[in-house]
Amino acid sequence: MIRVNLLSPEKKDVPGGAPEPGALTEEKKGGKISTPSAVAAGLLTVGIIGLLYITQAKTLEDKTNLLNDMNAKKTTLKNVENTLAELEAAKNDLTRKVGLINKLRSQQQSTVKMMDAVSNALPEWVWLTSLGFSGNRLSLAGKAIHNNLIADFINNLKASNSFSDVQFQGSTKQNQAGVDVFNFTLNCTYVEVEEKPAEKETTKSTSTNKAG
Numbered sequence: 001m002i003r004v005n006l007l008s009p010e011k012k013d014v015p016g017g018a019p020e021p022g023a024l025t026e027e028k029k030g031g032k033i034s035t036p037s038a039v040a041a042g043l044l045t046v047g048i049i050g051l052l053y054i055t056q057a058k059t060l061e062d063k064t065n066l067l068n069d070m071n072a073k074k075t076t077l078k079n080v081e082n083t084l085a086e087l088e089a090a091k092n093d094l095t096r097k098v099g100l101i102n103k104l105r106s107q108q109q110s111t112v113k114m115m116d117a118v119s120n121a122l123p124e125w126v127w128l129t130s131l132g133f134s135g136n137r138l139s140l141a142g143k144a145i146h147n148n149l150i151a152d153f154i155n156n157l158k159a160s161n162s163f164s165d166v167q168f169q170g171s172t173k174q175n176q177a178g179v180d181v182f183n184f185t186l187n188c189t190y191v192e193v194e195e196k197p198a199e200k201e202t203t204k205s206t207s208t209n210k211a212g
Contacts, residue, residue: 114138114190117163121156123149129183136190138163143181147171150184163188 111133118131118140126149128142144150150171157163171184 110190110192113192114162117160117190118157121153121160121163123152123156125149126153133190136192138188138190139185140188141183141185143183144171145179145181147182150182154186157186157188161193162191164191165189 114133115131118128118138122128123144125146126142126144128140130139130141132139142153144153150168154166154168157166166188167186169185169187171182174181174183
């Protein structure tokens with residue numbers, strides 16, 4: 001009688017320990033990288049790169065803003081320096097003008113006092129034709145009807161506390177309309193006399209009255 005075995009044949013061991021065909025196929029399938037893992041890795045890489053880009057862009061923006069602020073402050077400081085320089089120049093110019101005005105005012109007061117002193121020293125029938133001065137040095141020219149009157153004028157200048165170093169330069173006789181006139185020139189130095197403050201005199205007078 002012939003028997004046919006319809007059941008699956010039993011697995012036989014392969015000589016030499018070689019793996020069965022089915023096992024080899026499953027092992028090869030397990031070594032492949034799955035598509036979701038590759039996508040996840042790519043997304044992670046892109047995310048890291050994006051994060052680095054955003055960080056670098058933010059840092060660059062911050063540095064750019066800082067540089068702009070520093071340039072703006074530098075420009076502001078430069079403008080302030082220019083303004084201060086202009087104000088200093090204006091101050092110096094104003095100080096110079098005030099000093100010049102005070103100097104001219106002082107010279108004007110000295111000139112008035114000098115002219116008053118010269119006028120007080122002039123005798124009758126003596127008059128000046130010109131008067132020039134450089135600093136405190138005066139050059140006088142005038143006319144008189146007699147040489148003695150010129151001598152009186154010189155003596156008056158010398159006796160005055162307002163003039164010193166009086167130097168007579170000479171005189172010339174000239175006939176004008178039938179009258180002899182003597183033209184003369186002389187030089188002298190004006191010495192400004194300091195006036196005592198009126199307040200001190202008033203205080204002294206008040207003290208004297210109280211004592212009396």
